[in-house]
Amino acid sequence: MxxxxxxxxxxxxxxxxxxxxxxxxxxxxxxxxxxxxxxxxxxxFEREGYEFDVGASxxxxxxxxxxxxxxxxxxxxxxxxxVTCDPVYSCVLRDGTKVTVPHSMEGTVEALSRISEQDGKNYRNFADYTGGFLAETQKGFFSSALNGLGDFLRVFRASPGLLNYQDLFTSSYQDVLRKYFKSAQVQETMSFQSWYVGLPPELAPGVFSILGYTEHEGVWYPRxxxxxxxxxxxxxxxxxxxxxxxxxxxxxxxxxxxxxxxxxxxxxxxxxxxxxxxxxxxxxxxxxxxxxxxxxxxxxxxxxxxSPSVSAIMVCLGVDYEPPLDAHHTIITAPYEEMNDYWWNRLQKGLLPKEQFGLVCWATKSDPSLAPEGCHAINVILMGPHALSGTDWDREKERFLEDSIEYLTRKAVPGLSDHVKVAEIITPLDYERRLLHPGGAIYGLQxxxxxxxxxxxxxxxxxxxxxxxxxxxxxxxxxxxxxxxxxxxxxxxxxxxx
Ligand SMILES: Cc1cc2nc3c(=O)[nH]c(=O)nc-3n(C[C@H](O)[C@H](O)[C@H](O)COP(=O)(O)OP(=O)(O)OC[C@H]3O[C@@H](n4cnc5c(N)ncnc54)[C@H](O)[C@@H]3O)c2cc1C
Structure with missing residues (x-):
């Protein structure tokens, strides 16, 4: 036995x-x-009274x-x-414009209409389309074994409505955004979400464009x-x-x-x-x-x-003030051309990120018990290469941490650098060592x-x-x-x- x-x-x-x-x-x-x-x-994990998330936020x-x-x-x-997160996110565009996106559809349309009235209206069409696709996927696409063509056909037979969304299977994330939105700034408010699957907007499959909508079905943080x-x-x-x-x-x-x-x-x-x-x-x-x-x-x-999926750099900061942020998630975003360029010309070449786009996660907005009284815990997720050209993460991490705090202070979190009490960085090499993820790959395979x-x-x-x-x-x-x-x-x- x-x-x-x-x-x-x-x-x-x-x-x-x-x-x-x-x-x-x-x-x-x-x-x-x-x-x-x-x-x-x-x-x-815990550091000096602060609780920091390892990855997912x-x-x-x-x-x-x-x-x-x-x-x-x-x-x-x-x-x-x-805990329900509302607003679902706030974002800082490359030119410094701030856009806060609430849970409600009306609020989102209003926020985007302030940038482009037409694209505000287009958001409703985008939401109808991607929301319809999301509803179809809930009939089994994401929750069935797909161990061969037979399984694939079975899933489509069970939800034939998926066939109405063929173009999502054949286009890229960025193609879908371009189809619905004409304003570069509106596109920018949704371009970062392609990294939630570990790819820049031009490589992320079109089906993941639903990520520009899914947050309106609800975003939660566990106490x-x-x-x-x-x-x-x-x-x-x-x-x-x-x-x-x-x-x-x-x-x-x-x-x-x-x-x-x-x-x-x-x-x-x-x-x-x-x-x-x-x-x-x-x-x-x-x-x-x-x-x-x-x-x-x-x-x-x-x-x-x-190939291994993308890796990440996580900056964990315990601060003794309330950070001037608007939401659990603040996205420091960029035009998708810049993200695509970052993928090819920095990530693939092992170069350290510069003027990074990334995600600031303010966990204590949703659960204040994760930090000592009057203090807050912030995680910042940046995309970074595992193997650095001409150097390695153990040599670079302290300097990178300092540079990141300076950058975040300037870009998204005023006053931050004066209030940091605990600072720790998890590099791609640390993901590999701590979780045995080869190449620090945070999604396993690309x-x-x-x-x-x-x-x-x-x-x-x-x-x-x-x-x-x-x-x-x-x-x-x-x-x-x-x-x-x-x-x-x-x-x-x-x-x-x-
Ligand atoms: C920075 C970052 C941000 C993210 N943000 C989000 C988010 O906001 N929302 C979201 O939904 N997802 C997010 N994700 C993705 C999500 O966290 C992961 O896809 C998911 O948690 C992976 O789960 P898994 O079941 O594949 O197991 P993993 O989390 O990969 O766990 C595998 C486990 O196996 C263990 N292990 C490895 N080798 C061995 C061995 N030889 N023997 C025994 N144990 C072993 C590891 O220690 C680990 O505990 C994020 C990920 C990261 C890293």
């Missing part, structure tokens, strides 16, 4: 939702997490998280205290920090007998005759199992933990062909058209029996709700095949 029915590698959102559901449904489940923290990119389009908690016999809202979501999944799982071990790194997945047998931990101990759900980067899984000798030559070629839907690694491995994937490396890719939803897909596949 194997020691466990299922071993889950990694306690990110995908791994925990899978493990919790399988435990609830009677399986003997062990979740192994190499870090001392759970949640992976959706986690929170809000959730939106939460249907798939709600479905997972329902499967666990409870509700998302019962398990996690969600207690982003880690409150994985904590809730873990405690639901544990109530049903799921075992969770932190500080336990899986070194190898044992495979015999193309079937999973167990795992080997850092200390050399072996644990046997019938099935493995992997919540880690798919390239690391197949090439390092399993070994290419177990893969069919085509699968070997396929897995090697994926999310361009060549790695979408059936072209992304399958949630049920074709090469290795008993192996399932959850998390950012499989369909539908990075994001807290999508990865948590992918955990349910993996659990269903385990139930079906094991």
């Amino acid at each position: 194997p020691d466990y029915d299922v071993i889950v590698i990694g306690a990110g959102g995908g791994g925990l939702s899978s493990g919790a559901i399988l435990a609830k449904e009677g399986r003997k489940v062990l979740v192994l997490e190499q870090s001392d923290l759970i949640g992976g990119c959706c986690s929170t 809000i959730v939106e389009v939460i249907g798939s998280i709600e479905n997972v908690f329902e499967r666990l016999g409870t509700t998302f809202q019962k398990e996690v205290d969600l 207690g920090g982003m880690v409150a979501i994985p904590q809730a999944l873990a405690s639901c799982g544990e109530r049903h007998g799921m075992e969770l071990r932190t500080g336990s790194r899986v070194r190898k997945v044992l495979v015999r005759d193309r079937r999973v047998q167990g795992v080997v931990l850092d200390d050399g101990s072996e644990i046997t199992t019938r099935a493995v759900v992997s919540n880690i980067n798919a390239k690391t899984l197949y090439l390092d933990l399993i070994g290419e000798e177990h893969l069919h030559p085509l699968a070997r070629y396929g897995i090697k062909s994926y 999310q361009d058209l060549s790695a979408q839907t059936v072209l992304r690694p399958r949630s049920k491995s074709k090469s290795i029996a008993g192996l399932y994937l959850a998390g950012a490396s499989t369909h539908p890719g990075g994001g807290v709700p999508t990865t948590i939803g992918s955990g349910m897909v993996a659990a269903d596949l385990v139930n079906k095949y094991e």
Whole structure:
């Protein structure tokens, strides 16, 4: 008898939702997490009385998280205290203009009409169109296994309305913005959102243009920090007998005759199992933990062909004043040409960001308990290369942190530099070291058209029996709700095949 029915590698959102559901449904489940923290990119850590998020800073389009908690016999809202973020964001355009976008459609139309009356009206059409597409995707597109053409056709048969949105599948994020909006400034208010999938506006697939709309369906922050979501999944799982071990790194997945047998931990101990759900980067899984000798030559070629997704730089600041910001999220944005240029001429060449666009996350606006009385916690997310040309992040990080504080003070948060009490930076190299994300890739694999839907690694491995994937490396890719939803897909596949 194997020691466990299922071993889950990694306690990110995908791994925990899978493990919790399988435990609830009677399986003997062990979740192994190499870090001392759970949640992976959706986690929170403490420094000198301030709580900072590791990665994700809000959730939106939460249907798939709600479905997972329902499967666990409870509700998302019962398990996690969600604070509504309104305004949904504020942005600082390149020329210094500030635009604040509220939750309400009328307020958004009004805010955009102040820049361009026509584009304000166009926003309604954009919202109708992308909102219609979002509604269609909720019928299964983002919550089904897409392990081949058969699955793909099944999803389209279940929601034929998706066919009305073909142009979103064949155009880029920026094409869609251009189609609806003529004012460069209005386009600028929505250009940064393409980075939510890790790509500049010209490379992000058009389907993600819904991100310019989804915030109007609601944006939430969990009280207690982003880690409150994985904590809730873990405690639901544990109530049903799921075992969770932190500080336990899986070194190898044992495979015999193309079937999973167990795992080997850092200390050399072996644990046997019938099935493995992997919540880690798919390239690391197949090439390092399993070994290419177990893969069919085509699968070997396929897995090697994926590129890592973009990485990020996270600046965490504890301050002793109330920052003069208008919203939980302030986007320091730029025209999309500048973002595209940044991708090709700085990111791809390993050059440090300059005059960066980025996202200022004011967590204590939504939950003041994350900082000492009268103080605030701010996270700033910037896009940065993992490998720097002619230098490395360990050498550059302190200077970069100082430069960033100066830049943020000048650009978006007046007075900031006089009030910083705690400052810490998480570089792409730190994401790699802390979470074992190769290349610091925050979404596992790149999310361009060549790695979408059936072209992304399958949630049920074709090469290795008993192996399932959850998390950012499989369909539908990075994001807290999508990865948590992918955990349910993996659990269903385990139930079906094991
Ligand atoms: C800076 C940043 C900002 C983001 N902003 C948002 C946002 O606002 N909203 C949103 O929805 N999404 C956001 N995301 C994306 C989102 O956080 C991730 O896509 C999602 O949390 C990934 O979940 P996952 O299930 O793939 O697991 P991951 O979070 O990747 O976790 C994988 C876990 O596996 C563990 N692990 C790795 N290797 C091993 C091993 N060998 N043995 C054992 N354990 C192992 C890791 O330690 C980690 O805990 C952001 C991400 C980042 C980094």
